[in-house]
Every structure is written in structure tokens, then in C-alpha cells.
Amino acid sequence: MSRPFEGLRVIDLTHVLAGPFCAYQLAVLGAETIKVEPPDEPDQAREGGSDRDLNESRMGTLYMAQGANKRSVTLDLKQIEGREVLKRLVAGADVLVENYRSGALAALGLGYEDLSALNPTLVYCSMTGYGQDGPKGGHTAYDQVIQAASGLMSVSGTAEVNPLMVGAPVVDYASGTMAAFAIASALYQRAQTGRGQYIDFSMLDTALILMASSVTAFLHDGTLPKPSGNKKSYAGNSCYQTADGFLMLGAFNRRQHERLWRALDRPDLAELSSWDAMAANREKLSAELARILVTRPAAEWEAFFNDHAVPAARVRSLAEALDQGQLDHRENLLHTFDDAPGVEGPMTVPVAAFRYAHGGPRADSPPPAMGADTDEVLGEAGYGADEIAALRGAGVI
Amino acid sequence: MNDEPISAEARPFEGIKVVDLTHVLAGPFCAYQLAVLGADVIKVEPPDQPDQVRKSGTDKDLNRAGMGTNFLGQAANKRSMTLDLKTEKGREVLRRMTAGADVLMENYRSGAMAGLGLGYEDLKAVNPSLVYCSMTGYGQDGPMGPYTAYDGAIQAASGLMSVSGTPEVTPLKVGAPVVDYASGTMAAFAVSSALFQRSRSGLGQYIDCSMLDTSLLMLTSTVTAYLYGGKLLSVPRGNDLPSANGCCYQTRDGLLMLAVNNPRQHERLWTALGHPDLAAQSSYEEWEGIEDTMKAELKRVFLTQTADEWEEYLNGIGVPAARVRTLPESLDLDQIDHRDALFHRFEKVPGADKPVTVPVAAFSYAHGGPRVDTPPPAMGAHTDDVLGELGYGVDDIAALRRAGVI
Numbered sequence: 011m012s013r014p015f016e017g018l019r020v021i022d023l024t025h026v027l028a029g030p031f032c033a034y035q036l037a038v039l040g041a042e043t044i045k046v047e048p049p050d051e052p053d054q055a056r057e058g059g060s061d062r063d064l065n066e067s068r069m070g071t072l073y074m075a076q077g078a079n080k081r082s083v084t085l086d087l088k089q090i091e092g093r094e095v096l097k098r099l100v101a102g103a104d105v106l107v108e109n110y111r112s113g114a115l116a117a118l119g120l121g122y123e124d125l126s127a128l129n130p131t132l133v134y135c136s137m138t139g140y141g142q143d144g145p146k147g148g149h150t151a152y153d154q155v156i157q158a159a160s161g162l163m164s165v166s167g168t169a170e171v172n173p174l175m176v177g178a179p180v181v182d183y184a185s186g187t188m189a190a191f192a193i194a195s196a197l198y199q200r201a202q203t204g205r206g207q208y209i210d211f212s213m214l215d216t217a218l219i220l221m222a223s224s225v226t227a228f229l230h231d232g233t234l235p236k237p238s239g240n241k242k243s244y245a246g247n248s249c250y251q252t253a254d255g256f257l258m259l260g261a262f263n264r265r266q267h268e269r270l271w272r273a274l275d276r277p278d279l280a281e282l283s284s285w286d287a288m289a290a291n292r293e294k295l296s297a298e299l300a301r302i303l304v305t306r307p308a309a310e311w312e313a314f315f316n317d318h319a320v321p322a323a324r325v326r327s328l329a330e331a332l333d334q335g336q337l338d339h340r341e342n343l344l345h346t347f348d349d350a351p352g353v354e355g356p357m358t359v360p361v362a363a364f365r366y367a368h369g370g371p372r373a374d375s376p377p378p379a380m381g382a383d384t385d386e387v388l389g390e391a392g393y394g395a396d397e398i399a400a401l402r403g404a405g406v407i
Numbered sequence: 408m409n410d411e412p413i414s415a416e417a418r419p420f421e422g423i424k425v426v427d428l429t430h431v432l433a434g435p436f437c438a439y440q441l442a443v444l445g446a447d448v449i450k451v452e453p454p455d456q457p458d459q460v461r462k463s464g465t466d467k468d469l470n471r472a473g474m475g476t477n478f479l480g481q482a483a484n485k486r487s488m489t490l491d492l493k494t495e496k497g498r499e500v501l502r503r504m505t506a507g508a509d510v511l512m513e514n515y516r517s518g519a520m521a522g523l524g525l526g527y528e529d530l531k532a533v534n535p536s537l538v539y540c541s542m543t544g545y546g547q548d549g550p551m552g553p554y555t556a557y558d559g560a561i562q563a564a565s566g567l568m569s570v571s572g573t574p575e576v577t578p579l580k581v582g583a584p585v586v587d588y589a590s591g592t593m594a595a596f597a598v599s600s601a602l603f604q605r606s607r608s609g610l611g612q613y614i615d616c617s618m619l620d621t622s623l624l625m626l627t628s629t630v631t632a633y634l635y636g637g638k639l640l641s642v643p644r645g646n647d648l649p650s651a652n653g654c655c656y657q658t659r660d661g662l663l664m665l666a667v668n669n670p671r672q673h674e675r676l677w678t679a680l681g682h683p684d685l686a687a688q689s690s691y692e693e694w695e696g697i698e699d700t701m702k703a704e705l706k707r708v709f710l711t712q713t714a715d716e717w718e719e720y721l722n723g724i725g726v727p728a729a730r731v732r733t734l735p736e737s738l739d740l741d742q743i744d745h746r747d748a749l750f751h752r753f754e755k756v757p758g759a760d761k762p763v764t765v766p767v768a769a770f771s772y773a774h775g776g777p778r779v780d781t782p783p784p785a786m787g788a789h790t791d792d793v794l795g796e797l798g799y800g801v802d803d804i805a806a807l808r809r810a811g812v813i
Contacts, residue, residue: 014604039600054669060632060640075631144745149722158664161734165582173731176581177570178641180625184589192770194599195444199419201606208773215749215769221583222766226480228734229764233465240580247559258563263459316554325578328566328633339549343620358634360627363620364597367613
């Protein structure tokens with residue numbers, strides 16, 4: 011069974027995290043994704059990550075995490091010969107995704123208008139921090155800048171420790187996911203209309219949408235979420251100390267509230283199940299839960315509550331999270347490469363957060379070394395061995 | 408599939424019918440993203456059990472009216488109908504709806520729909536080209552498959568909380584339900600990709616989406632580094648990031664987030680600050696030797712001006728930086744006015760006594776892009792319309808209502 015994007019070609023002019031993650035999600039669904047990097051300026055993610063040796067060999071873990079299933083080509087777009095190569099690749103492509111500063115590619119004659127003239131059915135996606143125009147349209151941004159600018163830091167933390175960055179670049183990965191959705195939808199649109207598309211994608215917009223409920227509430231009545239740490243609006247969906255760690259409860263609705271207190275043999279408290287009663291009795295219910303939950307380990311409580319259909323999870327370290335037996339049942343989530351180039355020992359990377367009944371996401375080939383596929387891709391585009399040698403001699407590839 | 412001709416200006420999913428059996432945040436957000444791209448999304452709720460977010464949000468009157476802000480934020484462009492799937496008559500209505508639908512989305516506990524005879528195998532028999540998407544906390548099977556979960560539980564179970572906070576205050580939940588919205592986005596990607604796949608293969612699809620998986624994908628760089636060398640890239644260290652060039656600093660009037668991430672940005676920053684010696688040490692290896700010097704200098708210099716002044720100055724010279732804003736300040740950015748598809752303001756929403764502004768999409772298209780057409784519907788507002796379209800007569804509808812099926 012073929013995957014959704016088999017037979018489609020994606021030209022990936024992105025770097026760092028959000029853009030390459032977007033292209034990666036298309037690649038695991040079968041797209042032939044050609045990652046293009048300037049010969050003298052590797053994607054900085056190749057030199058970032060936890061392992062110094064990998065960074066030095068330009069196979070840093072930041073890159074490896076989202077480099078599988080891609081082909082790698084070097085190309086200097088600042089030289090006219092490089093731009094000619096790109097145009098030839100674009101003529102046979104379905105998608106181009108880029109995350110340079112807004113206007114940068116247009117200035118090189120590689121903007122949407124330029125390339126749609128060559129290929130009217132091209133889906134061209136520009137990813138930037140703030141969008142293509144407006145006062146901040148030209149500003150470069152990274153995850154932490156958008157966390158700061160969007161207000162996500164301001165709603166995180168506790169009353170004492172605030173504003174606070176989220177500890178992982180979630181805005182980058184959410185942005186990559188959102189852009190992948192925008193592209194997949196444009197491809198479907200193209201299948202109906204035959205027209206190409208230009209997508210102006212913004213990370214700031216994505217961060218605001220990750221706060222959709224807070225944004226809607228604030229714009230309606232001015233109410234702002236307080237950075238309240240792990241203490242939430244109801245006792246039933248807060249975090250508690252157990253005999254050996256924390257437990258996050260998620261008894262959100264009336265039925266879950268009732269099941270929780272019946273399971274704890276407290277029918278009197280189970281009756282306080284309307285939203286108003288849960289709010290009015292927050293402190294009382296919370297004190298009672300704190301007293302009870304500290305008596306047993308978190309793992310026991312997790313099993314106990316879930317058996318009673320009350321959502322609850324032990325607060326796990328990342329090591330513990332990756333060690334849960336549940337992950338063995340998620341066959342698309344992680345893939346281990348035993349022989350990735352430049353890497354000693356196995357390398358395990360995330361793949362996809364969903365599975366299909368047929369033709370679903372899959373990792374096929376390991377993250378390529380920089381330029382590993384340049385000759386092959388140029389050959390497919392009709393360049394002869396002499397021409398490729400000449401381009402290499404001129405530093406174009 | 409709809410046989411009407413497709414206009415060149417049509418949005419991607421115009422003519423696509425989505426039966427939306429989801430509730431709370433992640434599922435309805437997924438359906439919402441399909442709706443703003445043109446899909447006819449029919450939100451189905453049990454008559455006696457409204458989606459719980461209808462009653463949650465910051466405005467008590469709206470909660471009472473079943474139009475809470477948590478619901479309003481992701482309900483535009485949908486139609487609403489009531490249907491009791493615990494009755495055979497209700498299931499019969501759903502099967503009839505499914506026969507003419509393209510997508511069905513649900514986020515009930517795994518196995519619940521199959522238990523009612525409405526699982527993928529059952530409905531595929533009714534409509535072989537159906538894209539059926541199940542969203543759960545942990546996936547359809549495995550030891551945690553049957554567990555119900557919300558954003559908080561998944562932040563806990565995935566380790567996201569463990570990498571957030573400060574050395575003193577950790578683990579810590581992210582202050583907004585970002586895993587819910589990221590999960591909705593991921594599911595929307597999975598569904599749109601499956602629709603594209605169907606346009607080529609003619610085959611329907613079953614999608615098993617997991618919020619735990621999504622949360623781990625939001626930790627992609629951390630997960631990969633940890634599984635390779637056992638090192639944690641992300642540890643709870645608050646805003647005090649290890650690199651002087653990418654850290655948060657106090658200014659004369661608030662915090663500034665600096666994100667110098669490559670040698671060129673490093674050169675521009677330190678040249679501008681009058682330190683050609685530091686500017687010259689621009690490789691990642693060289694940064695390590697001068698971290699303390701840089702941090703001390705940045706701490707000193709940023710105190711001399713306001714965060715806004717620094718933000719404007721630094722971005723003007725090609726150095727990424729932003730003032731750490733509150734949500735109101737962020738929403739007040741002039742930049743927002745240039746994002747056509749980001750927000751839509753409804754002057755009148757049933758149940759609300761003032762205008763309601765809702766987020767729409769994080770991207771715009773050159774043509775046929777995301778758009779809001781109709782306000783969030785009151786519960787069951789379109790039940791009669793939808794049943795009428797399915798061929799139910801006025802008497803049939805009245806009988807279903809009397810029996811409590813709708």
C-alpha cells in the first residue's frame with residue numbers, strides 16, 4: 011500500500027528545527043524530500059545536540075532527530091549556477107518549503123512568483139517567526155523568542171517563578187506540525203483544483219493557537235490565566251505528592267469526579283459534582299486528596315485510578331516516559347537505525363504520532379551526511395558527470 | 408464524495424463532510440482546523456451530555472448557556488446536532504450520516520465505539536472510502552490503551568513536565584494546554600494526508616492517533632539525544648539557559664529573550680555592542696570559552712535600555728530577540744493586524760452579549776485559504792437540518808425527539 015505522498019517531491023530549503031520537522035513529517039509519509047544546504051553553511055542543527063563527536067561530523071542529534079528519509083544536496087543559491095540547478099529541481103517538484111528571512115528568496119529571484127512561473131502547480135510554503143509582512147515580518151526568530159513574544163512564557167510557571175520558558179522547544183515542533191498540515195491540505199486542494207498554492211506560515215500564530223482557550227477567554231472578557239504551576243482550577247485536575255513522586259489527576263467532568271470519590275470510599279464528597287460545587291469546594295477537596303494520595307506510591311495510584319476510569323498519570327522523567335511498556339505498542343513512534351552514517355552504534359529517532367491501517371508513516375533511510383545525494387539528484391535532473399564536476403569546482407555544490 | 412464542480416477559489420475541504428464525535432479540546436480543535444479549510448463539520452453530542460467544554464471557560468453566563476469560551480475558541484464553521492448513540496435509532500442515524508461522509512473523528516475511550524457497533528470495521532462496511540480517525544491519550548491498544556487522559560495527564564506521563572520549571576520548582580506543567588492543541592494539529596495533519604492518499608488510491612483509512620506520541624514528538628530533540636547518549640538536552644533550568652547568546656536577561660523595564668544561534672548572528676551582536684574581540688570568536692567551540700565573559704557583559708549592557716528598545720535595535724541589526732510579553736501585550740502587537748487568517752471577530756454569537764473573537768489558523772493561503780463563515784452553534788442548532796438532508800421527514804424527526812434520541 012502506498013503512503014500518501016509517495017511519488018511527490020519536496021524541495022526542503024529549511025534549517026534549524028521547525029522547518030526540517032515539517033519536511034520530515036512529509037518524508038515519513040512517503041515524500042521524496044531533498045534537503046538543500048549551502049556548501050559552506052550546513053544547517054546549524056547538524057552542529058547542535060548532545061554529542062560533541064556527532065556535532066563535529068555535522069550529524070548532531072538535533073539534525074538526526076528529523077533527518078531520516080531525506081536526501082541531502084549542497085547548493086549555493088547565491089551563485090547564478092546554483093539558482094539554475096534549483097530551478098531545474100523545482101520544475102519537477104510538488105512542494106517547496108523554506109524558512110529564510112521573509113523576502114530573502116524573492117531577492118534571489120526564487121520567490122513564489124518566480125517559481126510558480128516555472129511550475130504553476132507548485133505548493134510553496136514559507137515559514138517565518140512572524141509572517142511575511144508587518145512590522146516584525148523581517149525579524150528572524152527561534153522557539154524561545156516566540157515563547158517570549160507570544161505570551162506563552164507569561165502563562166507558565168508559578169506565582170513566584172514567572173515568566174518561565176517551557177523546557178523543550180514545543181513551539182518549534184508544533185509549528186512544524188502545523189505547517190505540515192497546511193501543506194497536506196494544499197496538496198489535497200491541488201488535487202481538486204489543479205492549482206498550486208502559496209502558504210505564509212507564522213510561528214507566532216502557532217504559539218497563540220497553542221493557547222487558543224486562553225486567547226479566546228481574554229479577548230472575550232479580559233480574564234487571564236494565572237501562572238499557577240501544577241495547581242489547577244479544580245482539585246480533581248491538579249498534581250499531588252504521593253509516597254514516591256507526583257501524580258497528575260484529570261478528573262475533569264462530573265462523572266469522573268463521582269467515580270474518583272466513590273473509588274476513595276467517600277460518597278459524601280462524590281455528591282459535590284456540579285461545576286459550581288467543585289469550584290466552591292476546591293480547597294477542601296484538594297486537602298483531602300493531598301492527605302490520601304501521600305499514602306501510596308504514584309504507580310499504584312495511576313493503576314488504581316485508571317482502573318476506576320479516572321484519568322491519572324504519574325509524573326515521569328523522560329527516561330521513565332520512554333521506558334513505559336505502552337510505547338512498545340506504538341510501532342510508528344520510534345525507529346532505530348543500526349548503521350546511520352557517521353554514527354557509532356544505534357540511533358533511535360521519533361517518526362510519527364499516529365498510525366494508519368495501510369500505507370502509514372515509516373522511516374526508510376537514515377539521516378544522510380551533508381551532500382550525500384548531490385551527484386545522484388543532479389544526475390537525475392540531467393546533469394552529466396562533467397557538469398557536476400564543474401559545479402563542484404566552482405563551489406556551487 | 409461530493410459531485411459538485413470545484414471552484415478554482417475553493418478551500419481544500421469544500422464538499423468534504425466530517426462527522427465530529429469528539430469532545431473537550433484536542434479532538435474538536437482538529438475538526439475545527441478542517442472546518443476553517445472548508446469542510447462541512449457536523450458536531451454530534453449526546454442530548455443529555457453536552458461536550459463538557461460548552462460549560463467551561465471564564466464567563467459564567469456563557470457556561471450556563473452551553474457556550475463557554477473553551478468551546479467558542481474552536482467551534483466556528485461547525486453545525487451542531489444531538490444524537491444518542493446508546494439507542495439503536497441513534498446508531499441508525501449515525502450510520503446513515505456516515506454513508507455520505509468523508510471523515511469520522513472520535514475521541515471516546517478505545518473500544519467504546521466498536522462496543523456500540525460503530526467501530527472502523529462496522530462503518531467501513533457502510534462506507535469503504537471513509538477516513539476514520541480515533542484520538543486517544545495513549546493509542547488504541549497496549550496496557551494504557553483504555554486509559555482516558557487529558558492534557559495534564561499527558562504532560563505528566565510524557566516527561567514534558569519533568570523538563571520544565573527551575574531547579575527548585577520542577578516538575579511543572581506548561582501553563583496552557585499545548586499538548587491538546589498540538590495533538591489536534593497532528594491529527595488534522597494525519598486526516599488531511601489520508602484524504603490526499605484517498606484522492607489517489609480511492610481507499611479509506613483508519614487513523615490511530617495518540618496524545619502521548621504527540622507529546623513525545625514535541626520533545627523530538629530531547630528524546631533523540633537521550634536515546635542516543637543518555638544525556639538530557641532539556642532540563643528544568645527556568646530561563647537561565649546555558650548559552651549566554653541564547654538566554655533571558657533583565658532590562659531596564661522587563662525581560663528580554665535573546666536567541667543568537669549561529670556565527671553570523673554572534674558577529675553582528677558583538678560588533679554592534681562594540682566588542683570586536685568577542686565578535687571574532689564566532690564558532691560554537693569558541694563560544695564555550697567565553698560564555699562567562701559574554702553573560703556578564705550582556706547582563707550589564709541590557710540593563711541600560713528598555714526591553715522594547717533592545718528588541719527594536721537588535722532585530723534591526725539581524726539579531727533575534729523579543730521582549731517577554733504578557734498575553735495582552737502579545738495580542739496588542741501591530742504584527743497581529745497583518746495576519747489575516749489568525750483571528751475572526753463575531754459581532755453576534757448566540758448566547759453571548761458581546762462580540763467574540765476566536766483564533767482561526769496559523770497560516771494563510773494565496774487563494775482558497777482558512778476562513779470563518781458561521782459562528783459557534785448552540786447545542787443541537789442544526790439537528791433538524793442535518794436529519795432533513797438525510798431524508799428524515801418532519802414526523803420522523805418529531806418521533807426521534809420524543810424518544811430522546813436527538
